[in-house]
Amino acid sequence: MGTEVVLVAGFAAHDVADEIWRVTSESVLVRHDLSGLAEGVVRRWVDGVLTVLELAHGCVSCTLRLDLIPLLEQLDRKVIVHLDPVLEPEAVCFALSETDVHVEAVVTVVDHATWLADATGDATLAERGRAAADGDERTVSQVVVGQAEFADALVVTGTDPVLDAVLDRLNPLAPRQDLAALDVPALFAAIPDGARRGGFDDGFGSLLHGQPPFTEEHGVQVVRFRERRPFHPMRLHHAMDVLLDGVVRTRGRVWVVSQPDEALWLESAGGSLRVGNLGPWPGDRVQEVVVITASASPEAITAALMDAVVTDEELALADELEFADPFTDWREELEEL
Template sequence: MDPALLPSGRPSDRRTPVVVVAGFSGQAAADVARLAAGLRAAPGTVTIRHDLSGLGEGIVHRTVRIGEQETSTVLELAHGCVSCTLRIDLLPLLCALAARDSVNRIVLELDPAFEAEAVCQAIEHVVITGVVGRVDGPAGREVRIEAVLTCLDAQTWLADATSEDTLAEHGLATVDDDRTVAQVAVGQIDFADAVVALDNTGDASDRARLAAVLSRLVPEAPVAWVRDIAALDVEALLARIPAHSRRGRVFDAHAPLLRGQPPLGTEHGVALVEFAASRPFHPARLHEALDVLFDGVVTARGRMWLATQPNEVVWLESAGGGLRVGGAGPWLAAMSPSELEQADPARRAMAALRWDEQFGDRDISLVILAHDADPADIRQALHWALVEDDELRLVERAPERVAQWEDPFGEWHADPCETSEPTGLPVDGQTKSPRGEAK
């Protein structure tokens, strides 16, 4: 490779490369340190780990290793939380290390409570202030994400990815952290540029099913199946990452839902279910239909059009037994001329291909990754939730009447459901499990 080119094929970039190493639950979490140690063997590589196990007491243990040299520090955070750790310590530390001529690469060993996507987003966007001799700005001016490497335990990952438990229930976060085990387990893989699968099961069918899930969740990420992490050539795995891999990029709600051309057929009971419609959901019926996204489903995500909220793109995202619904900004058809000018050109171009004279770019587009559910049942439930022909005429001609319909998503479901029936909807920004308990 031309030394003037990065692995991504871009021209030379003087920013210090960062490799993010993540792993959740079981042996995968334990082997994050071993993966980082393998990377640290390269000259000029520094590894950083923040141990968040004492976060509830406002304490974080930070370890920095350069070769055989190790420095451990106990940090006291007045408002102990993951975001505080990022903002107060990790981001300034990245900038300080990047300024050293002796540092060629930084490896972040993520604690299980850290999410790689949140770390990468913070590096790119959170402004660091008050550093003497440095102009205020994000750490992304000094460092760049070279790769996100995620380790999973083949024996436990699918169970974690379909769990209803919270991180707090597993002792991995404080009680006020509402994130679920599934959210973190799925998110770590979904954001990975490469995956290490620790496979000691010996069960060929279980491995085949997990492989089918991975090929649909991260179709372009190289996957190394190993029985012992010591046998892995981690540098060779990183070299297999495609030049166009995301490398820390965070996509918004209007990015393509199917990235990397994943297999669309069913394999070992695993399937991607695409659901698209050019008419809106009836909110009350959708509220009832959402249960179909829990049992036998790893994850679902996409954009929705609700009849009662015609101006707002509604974003849905699920992992295992929890689901979140929230706003993703206005539809292009609801924007003012000045807002439309500022909209992403790629989004406008795609919308122009399917623009409707009456409704503009409003539509429904969902992708569901099922591992033990009938795709026909999922499609049937979601189709039942769409407005019928007579209701669609009201949407067209009497939106003021439609606005009076029952809408469980109003105010983003700020109050808990009074019914004891399962809903899967967010409560005050939290996640609700299919049994209705706030998560």
């Protein structure tokens, strides 16, 4: 039958993983603990049986390549994988994409008491004592936002209207249940046909997954910025500060006048921001930035981005002007990580 996996992610996922395993017939529960990964130690349970692994290099990629992926390929059945809280399911699915393992669903558990503060903060995993390895500079916001955004289904540990408004806009396709009333079969049945199920795009797809509401609710709103003229690189660099306070998520596909043929990827979560290179534009070069605000002003975000766009005069003289471009250095730094 091959291996089918359900990935369960989140800082409060323990009970949910147990319940999915309990109601899924003839399945195996795999649980990982990476708290000792910096010392090269990984603890893994398979149906409650503990194995302590020692890796020559303590890193997440080694854990996936040398432990989790071979294990899943060998099991050849339905497996419920309770991921260590600092593992991001998108990275796991990317590693599985070159195998015969099929991802049935990604379920993320959202802790209503802490998620919003984590998603809009700037604390690093290391500051929380949760770094996966030495040199892990990821923020808590990157992890929790990414886990919720990539999920096919969400389980929330309680009720919070602001959190509900954020999740409606961050992942409108994913069905949600309260942990107190968890019905696993109903939750899985509600996952729509268009769910991601471990798939991912190349960065040139729609930045709006599903149909998020554009109306304001409890201070939460989606801002969509589109513009055909490029950004001035230094003005965009300065404008990005507006995306780091009161913002849950930014996803953008942009171009700067100094790199006319390159599509840059802009992504933020809470107080952290990343810029990468998607490669050459496959078609029309159109700026598009989508921002989910928690408390930031949509008008201020739009104005800051608009002010960073080149003027008609700058665009006409683009071939003659020299632009300082900090994004070249940022891209090189990202490629080295």
